[in-house]
Amino acid sequence: MTGHTRGLDEGEAMRRLALVGPNQIDPPRARSVAQILLATIREPMFGLLLAASGLYLALGDLAEGLLLTLAAVATIVQVVFQEARSERALRALRDLAQPMVRLVRDGSERLVPSRSLVPGDVVLVGEGQRVPADGQLIDGELLTIDEAALTGESVPVQRAPGSAGGPSGAIFAGTLIVSGQGVAEVTATGPRTAIGKIGAALATLEASPAPLEKAIARLVGWLGLAAGLFCLLVLLAYGLMRGDWLEAALAGITVAIAMIPEEFPMVLAVFLALGAWRLSRHNVLVRRGAVIETLGGATVLCVDKTGTLTENRMSVAALWAQGARCAPSAKGASDPHPLLATASLACAARPVDPMDRALVALAPPPADARLERVWPLRTGRLAVVQAWRRTDQSLLLAAKGAPEAIFALCRLAAEETAPIRAALETLAVEGLRVLAVAEAVGGDDAPDEPEAARFVFRGLVGFADPLRSDAAGAVREAREAGVKVMMITGDYPATARNIARQAGLDVRAGVLTGDEIARLDQAALRARLVEVRVFARVRPEQKLALVEALKANGEIVAMTGDGVNDAPALEAAHIGIAMGRRGTDVAREAADLILLDDSLASIVGGVRLGRRIYDNLRRALTYVTAIHVPIAGLALAPVLLGAPPMLFPVQVVFLELIIDPVCSLVFEGEPSDRDSMRRPPRSPGASLFGARQIALGALQGMVILVAVLALYLWGLTWMPATQARSGAFVALVIGNLTLAIIDATGRDGRLLDARRWVFWTIAGAAGAILLAVLLTPGLAALFRMATPSAGFAAICVVAGVAAASWAWLPRMMRRPDPDQRRRRDDG
Numbered sequence: 001m002t003g004h005t006r007g008l009d010e011g012e013a014m015r016r017l018a019l020v021g022p023n024q025i026d027p028p029r030a031r032s033v034a035q036i037l038l039a040t041i042r043e044p045m046f047g048l049l050l051a052a053s054g055l056y057l058a059l060g061d062l063a064e065g066l067l068l069t070l071a072a073v074a075t076i077v078q079v080v081f082q083e084a085r086s087e088r089a090l091r092a093l094r095d096l097a098q099p100m101v102r103l104v105r106d107g108s109e110r111l112v113p114s115r116s117l118v119p120g121d122v123v124l125v126g127e128g129q130r131v132p133a134d135g136q137l138i139d140g141e142l143l144t145i146d147e148a149a150l151t152g153e154s155v156p157v158q159r160a161p162g163s164a165g166g167p168s169g170a171i172f173a174g175t176l177i178v179s180g181q182g183v184a185e186v187t188a189t190g191p192r193t194a195i196g197k198i199g200a201a202l203a204t205l206e207a208s209p210a211p212l213e214k215a216i217a218r219l220v221g222w223l224g225l226a227a228g229l230f231c232l233l234v235l236l237a238y239g240l241m242r243g244d245w246l247e248a249a250l251a252g253i254t255v256a257i258a259m260i261p262e263e264f265p266m267v268l269a270v271f272l273a274l275g276a277w278r279l280s281r282h283n284v285l286v287r288r289g290a291v292i293e294t295l296g297g298a299t300v301l302c303v304d305k306t307g308t309l310t311e312n313r314m315s316v317a318a319l320w321a322q323g324a325r326c327a328p329s330a331k332g333a334s335d336p337h338p339l340l341a342t343a344s345l346a347c348a349a350r351p352v353d354p355m356d357r358a359l360v361a362l363a364p365p366p367a368d369a370r371l372e373r374v375w376p377l378r379t380g381r382l383a384v385v386q387a388w389r390r391t392d393q394s395l396l397l398a399a400k401g402a403p404e405a406i407f408a409l410c411r412l413a414a415e416e417t418a419p420i421r422a423a424l425e426t427l428a429v430e431g432l433r434v435l436a437v438a439e440a441v442g443g444d445d446a447p448d449e450p451e452a453a454r455f456v457f458r459g460l461v462g463f464a465d466p467l468r469s470d471a472a473g474a475v476r477e478a479r480e481a482g483v484k485v486m487m488i489t490g491d492y493p494a495t496a497r498n499i500a501r502q503a504g505l506d507v508r509a510g511v512l513t514g515d516e517i518a519r520l521d522q523a524a525l526r527a528r529l530v531e532v533r534v535f536a537r538v539r540p541e542q543k544l545a546l547v548e549a550l551k552a553n554g555e556i557v558a559m560t561g562d563g564v565n566d567a568p569a570l571e572a573a574h575i576g577i578a579m580g581r582r583g584t585d586v587a588r589e590a591a592d593l594i595l596l597d598d599s600l601a602s603i604v605g606g607v608r609l610g611r612r613i614y615d616n617l618r619r620a621l622t623y624v625t626a627i628h629v630p631i632a633g634l635a636l637a638p639v640l641l642g643a644p645p646m647l648f649p650v651q652v653v654f655l656e657l658i659i660d661p662v663c664s665l666v667f668e669g670e671p672s673d674r675d676s677m678r679r680p681p682r683s684p685g686a687s688l689f690g691a692r693q694i695a696l697g698a699l700q701g702m703v704i705l706v707a708v709l710a711l712y713l714w715g716l717t718w719m720p721a722t723q724a725r726s727g728a729f730v731a732l733v734i735g736n737l738t739l740a741i742i743d744a745t746g747r748d749g750r751l752l753d754a755r756r757w758v759f760w761t762i763a764g765a766a767g768a769i770l771l772a773v774l775l776t777p778g779l780a781a782l783f784r785m786a787t788p789s790a791g792f793a794a795i796c797v798v799a800g801v802a803a804a805s806w807a808w809l810p811r812m813m814r815r816p817d818p819d820q821r822r823r824r825d826d827g
Helices: 010-020 033-041 044-058 062-096 211-242 245-259 263-281 291-295 338-344 354-362 403-410 414-429 471-480 493-503 514-519 522-529 542-552 564-572 585-590 600-640 649-667 691-716 721-745 754-775 777-782 790-813
Strands: 100-105 108-113 122-126 134-140 143-146 157-159 176-179 181-188 284-286 300-304 315-321 324-326 370-375 383-389 395-401 433-442 456-464 484-488 511-513 534-536 557-561 575-579 593-595
Touching: 211 245, 211 600, 245 600, 245 649, 263 284, 263 291, 263 600, 263 649, 284 600, 291 575, 291 600, 300 542, 300 600, 315 338, 315 354, 315 414, 338 354, 338 395, 338 433, 338 456, 354 456, 383 403, 395 403, 403 414, 403 433, 403 456, 414 433, 414 456, 414 493, 471 484, 471 493, 471 600, 484 493, 484 542, 493 511, 493 534, 511 514, 514 534, 514 542, 522 542, 542 557, 542 564, 557 564, 557 600, 564 575, 564 585, 575 585, 593 600, 600 649, 600 691, 600 721, 649 721, 649 754, 691 721, 691 790, 721 754, 721 790, 754 777
Parallel strands: 300 484, 300 557, 484 534, 511 534, 557 575, 575 593
Antiparallel strands: 100 108, 100 122, 122 181, 134 181, 143 157, 143 176, 284 593, 315 324, 315 456, 370 383, 383 395, 395 433, 433 456
C-alpha cells in the first residue's frame, strides 16, 4: 500500500462536514406533525363530524355542538399522536438503514455511515458495493464498474489507480463495483457528485404499500360507499316518516360515522411501522413492509455456515505441508512458515475476509514487493491468484482457494492428490475450514490467465471458526416451532457435517454437494430436499435452484446471502435476508430483511416476533370488524324500526376514542402467546384477514348488537327514551371493552396479567368518564341520556359482559399442555 493512505484526521473531517454538509443528495422525507394533522383533517370522518356540529348549531344546541367539536379535536389529537409515534419508529429505521462505508482516518480503518464522508476522505471499496461518493482511485486492483445508474450504459467499464484527475482512475457515486478492490480518495460528496448534479437520487428505501394495505384500502373504500348509501337511506326514511329533516340529517350522519371503519388503515400503519421497529431491536432491519406478514409463516430457514452458525472469527489452527501436519507460526514471528508466507501473498492488500486477516496477521507481505495483478475468485476457478513483483524484478504468482481449484492449477494427477485428499479429510472432519495454497514463478510479464503458469502445490491451511454460543439454541427453538433449518455452505462436506452436528442440525440424510445438485433434475432435487438439511460445495447460483425447489414443495422460504451472486436467490425467496456486517450492497438491495448481527438466533427471534405481530394484527382487525357491527346496527336499526334513535354523533365519537387506542396500544403491545414457538407455521394459504376473520368479527358483533338492541327496545316499553338509551349505551361500552380484552388475549386467557396495564388504564378512564356523564345531569343531557335505575344499569352491565365474553369460555375449558407452561418471550 502507498504511504499516503493515512486519511484525514477526525478534527479536519468534522470541519469539512460542517462546511460541505452530509453526503446525501435528497434528505430522507419525514412527515412533520403539521403534515400529519392536515392529512388527518382531510379524512371523511372529520368532515362528517364538522357537518354534525353544524347541524347541532342549526338546531340551537350550542352545548352539544361544542361538545362534539371538542370530541372531534380529541380524536384528531389521538390520531396525530399515533401517526407521529409511527413516524418516529420509521425515522429510527431510516437511521439504521443508512449505508455504511469503510474508510481510513488517523491511519486506522473504521466503519462509518456514508453520509459522514467528506472530500479528502480515503475509502476502501470492493466487489458488490455501490461507490459512496465521487473519488479517484489511488491504490488497489483493476476495478470493473457498472455505471448504468449514471450513464445508462449497460457494459461495465474498467478503472485503475492513476494520476489525480485522470479519467482512468475516476469512480462515481451510485455506480456498482462488479469486481476488484481498491482505495480511493473522495473528491465530491452529496449534491456535488456527478449523479447529484443531474438530479438523480441515491438508492434509498422507498416505502411502498403492502398488498394487505392495498386490500384494506379497497375494503374501506367499499364500506365508505356503503356508509354513504345508508346515510342517504336513513335521511330519507327519517325525514319522510317524521318530517324533521334536520334530525334526519343528524341521524344519517350518525350512521355514516358509525359505518366508516377508519381504524383499518391506522391499525395497519401502526402495526407495520412499530413491527418493523420491534424487529430492528432484534437486529432484523425491514426493507419491505410486506415481509412482516410473511416472516412468522416461514417454514424453512436456509442459512450460511460462516458468520451465521459460526462466529466468522477465523484463526489458523493447522498447516499441512510436505506430507506432514504442523502447527502455525506464532503471531509476530520473524520467520513465518513458508506456507503462510505464500498464502498471505494471495490475500487482499487491505483484507476484509476473516481468513485473509488471519493469514496476514501471521505473515505480512514483504514491504519491498509490489502487487502487479490480481485474478479474483470466479465461477470455474474458486481460487484467488495474485502476481507480485519482487525486488529482483522476478514475478511470483501466489494462489489460494478451494483444494479442487488449486489441484487444477497445479495440474496434479489423481495419484498425486490422494495423500492431500486424505489430509484434507482429516482436517475437515475436525470442523476446520481448509484452503489449499500454491505458487508459480512467472516470466517478465504476468500471464493473461493464471492457468498458463506452472503452479507448484505448497500445502493446506486449516482455519478454526468457532460455533456461535447461541446457534444450537436457535436451531432447537426453530425445530420446536416446526421450522426446518438448512445449512448451505461452500465448504468441504466433512467440515459442513461437523459444524452442522455441533449446531444440532439433522445430518442423518447426509450432505448434498453442489456437484450432486447440478446432476439432479427438478423432481429429484425436490425429493432430496424433503430429508437433506446440509449442503456443501454449493455455488451461489445454485442457491436459486434450491429456493425454487423448496417453493415447489410448498415451503415458505427464508434465504440468507451476502454476495453479488446471491441476489437472484434472495429475490426469489419469500423472505430474502442479507447479511448486515459482511453483505454486499447488491445483496442488501435484493433482500427484504437485513440481519444486523448476521446471527441465526436473530433470524429465529424475527420469526418469533413475526408470529406475534401477525397474531396481534389479525386480532386487531377482527376486533375492529366486530365492534363496528353493533355501532352501525344501533345507529341504523332503531330508525328503521320507528323507535327513537339510540346513538348520536357524540356517542359514536366517545366509542371511537376507546377503539383507537385499544387497537394501536393494547393489541400492538400484546405479548406473544406462550405457545407461539411451540406450534407449527400457519398454512401457506392462510389469509391474515380473510373470510374466516370477517365472519368471526361479524358473529361477535351481531351477538352484542342483538343484546344491546333488545335491552334498548325493552327499556323503551317501560321507561323514558333517555334512560333506555343510557342503559343500552352502558351495555355497548362494557361489551366493547370486554370484546377488546377477550380478542387481545388470544389463546392465553389471562385477563389480569400485569402486562395488560394499558388496557386497564383505558378501561378505567372510559368507565370514569361514562360514570361522570351518567351521574351529572348537565353532561347526561348533552349525550341525550338520563341516569338509569340501579337495577337496569346492573342488568345492562351483565348483558354487555355476557354478550362479548362467550368466546372466552371455550378457552378456559381447555386444559393447557404442561410442556407449554413456559415464560413468554415478549419480543
